[in-house]
Amino acid sequence: MAAMVEIRDLRKVYAGGFEALKGASLDIEEGEILALLGPNGAGKTTLISTICGITLPTSGQITVGGHDVVHDYRHARNLIGLVPQEINLEPFEKVINTVRFSRGLFGKPRNDALIEDVLRKLSLWDKRDARIMELSGGMKRRVLIAKALSHEPRVLFLDEPTAGVDVELRRDMWETVAELKRDGVTIILTTHYIEEAEAIADRIGVINKGEILLVEAKDNLMTRMGQKELRVELTAPLTALPEALARFDVTLSDEGCTLIYSYDTSADRSGIAQVMSALNGAGLAVRDMQTKQNSLEDIFVGLVSDKEGAA
C-alpha cells in the first residue's frame, strides 16, 4: 500500500524570494509517529503548512491518503488534523463552542458524545464553558488539540506541541499521542527537543535549511547512539599500536597520546577489562581516562555541520 503521506520534490519559495523548502521528499507510513527534528527556521512549519493547505507549494507533489492536497484538497483535508505552533484562538469564545465549530467546518454532524470524550481526555471537560482568555497557556494548547481531534483525523500534525510547556503537560501530551497511535492515527510532530523525539517517535527525520537530511527508524539511530568510546590518555606518546592491542577496536589519536576504544553498550561484554589488562601487559602508563556516549544530538549536529561544510 502507498504511504499515508507522500511528499515529492517539494519546493516552497515565499513571496519575498526566500526558499524555505529546497526539494523535500518524504514518505510517512500509516499509523506511525514521525518526529521532524530541526533548529528554528529549518522549514518544519512551512512543510506542515504546505501539506495542510495554509501555503501553496511552489513545485512538487503532496498526497495524503492518496489524494493530492492541491487538486483533491477536500478528500485530503478530510483526513487531516492540525495543531499549529502558535496559539491562535478567539479569546471571547467558550471552549466547547470553538471545538464544536471545528467539527462543523469539516462538515461532520454534531456529536456531543464525541466532543465530551475528546474534552475529557484532554482534561478540559471542567473548563468547557470557560472563555479561552480565562485559560492558562497549557490549557489553550490542549484546546488546539481538542479542535484538531474533534473531526476525527486519520493524520495528525502537531507543530512543536510541547514548546514552552511544563513537564507534566508534556507527559500528558505524550500519553495522548500514544493513545492516538493505538487508534491507528498517523502522527507527525515537529520539535527541537531531541528527548521528545526519542521518547515517542517511531521514526525520526532531521530537517535543516529546507532540506531533509535523514529519515531513519528511531531504533537504528539508537543503535548508533549505543556506541561508546573509551579514551585513554597516555603519559608518553606511542608511534605505533602495541601488538597486544591489535586485536581490539582501538585507534591512536592526538599524535599517539590517546588511545580510543569503541564498544557497544548493548553487547554482552564491553571488553574494557581485556583492553585494560592488555595495556598493562604492554607496560603503558595511563595519565587519565574517560568514556563518552554518542547521543542523538551528536548525530544531529554532525549531520547539520557536514552539510554546511560541504556547502
Add this chain to the structure above:
Amino acid sequence: MNWGAIAAIYRFEMARFFRTLTQSFVSPVISTSLYFVVFGAAIGSRIDEVEGVSYGAFIVPGLIMLTVMTQAISNASFGIYFPKFIGTIYELLSAPVNFLEIVMGYVGAAATKALFIGIVILVTSAFFVDLTIQNPLAMLAFLMLTCLSFALLGFIIGIWAGNFEQLQLVPLLVVTPLVFLGGSFYSISMLPPVWQTITLFNPVVYLISGFRWSFFGLADVPIGLSLLAITGFTLLCLAVIWWIFKTGWRIRT
C-alpha cells in the same frame, strides 16, 4: 458543497451577534431615535413635507439604508478580518472548504445581522412617524439585496485590509460620504441643477431612490435604473470575490 461548514461559520458568527444582542439591538434603536429628534424635529419643523410625504417619514428609507449599508460592511469586513488578525484563519484554510463556502458563511451572517438591524429601525421609526409601505415586497427585496451586496463589499474589504485602520478607511472615507450625499435625508430635486447632475454619479443614489420608491411610490431616478444599479453592484462584488477565489489574493501565501 460542504453545507455543514457554511452552517458552522454562519452559526458561529451569529452567536457573536447574539452574545452582544443588547448592544446590537439598543444602539440602532437609540441612534434612530436621535436622528428623528435631530432631523425630524429640527429640520422637519422647517420642511413640512417632501413631495407630499411628511419629512419624518421621508427620511425613514434613507436612514434604514444608511445603517444597513454601514452595518453590512462593518460586520462582514470584521468577520473575515478578525480571524486573519488573531491567526484563527489557519482553521479555515486547512479545512475541507472552498472560498465560496467561506464567503457564504460570513457574508450570509453579516447580511442577516444588517437585515435584522434594518428591521429594528423600521419598527422604531413606526413609533415616531406614520408609515405606510406601498410595496412591501419590493421594499423587502431591495433591503435584502442591499444587505447582501454591501456584505459582499465588506468581505472584500476585510480580505484586503492589512490593519485596523485600513479596515475602517473605506467605510469612513468612501461609503459614509456617498450615503450621506446620496439623498438619505433629502430629495435630489431639492438640490441646485449642477449638484443634481453630479449626484447622479453617486451609485448610492439609485439604491436609496429605489428603496424610497417602495415606500412612497416616489423616486429621484426611474425604478428600473435602481434595480439595474443594485443588481450590477451585486454582480461586480461577486466578480471580485470570484477573482480573489481564483488567485488566492491575500489569503494563501
